[in-house]
Amino acid sequence: MEKEEKENTAAAPAKAMFPVKWIVVGILALALMGGGAFFALYYVLQSKSSSSQENIATETKADKADKEKETEVGMMCPMEPFIVNLLDKGGKRYLKVKMELEVPNEGVSAELIRRKSQLRDTILLLLTSKKFEDVKQLDGKFQLRNELIFRINQVLQTGKVQALYFTEFVVQ
DSSP, X not given: OHHHHHHHHHHHHHHHHHHHHHHHHHHHHHHXXXXXXXXXXXXXXXXXXXXXXXXXXXXXXXXXXXXXXXXXXXXXXXXXXXXXXXXXXXXXXXXXXXXXXXXXXXXXXXXXXXXXXXXXHXXXXXXXXXXXXXXXXXXXXXXXXXXXHHHHHHHOSSXXXXXXXXXXXXXX
């Protein structure tokens, strides 16, 4: 019986050492793989950044040309002010709007002048359909701008309005 106890105690430390060795080996293996992955990614990113710098140099020339086109302002066509009652209970609120339309060329500008009555009618009908709640917030003003551009472009035949700018906007 004493022999069995000695064998059990001798085998116990060997079994306890076995998992510790594997844990250490596993940690070392993970550290080596992590280091290898870091260096691989570093070199891949390094090579991509040098090729992307070349691409950036070629793209910046194209981007500059595009930005110059975007920053060019078309012809500005001011419109007479609009003063309308808003669609509210009692009709005590009104809106005063003055705007300018940006068009691409003189042909569209000339059409705006020719169709002045049609445009004013279209704009007046849209403005009088609005409530105070529709135009008091910034989002409502952006929505109104988009609706105005859409309606004006429906009237025009030779071109389109590129942008609409409010130069006065009073709600009372």
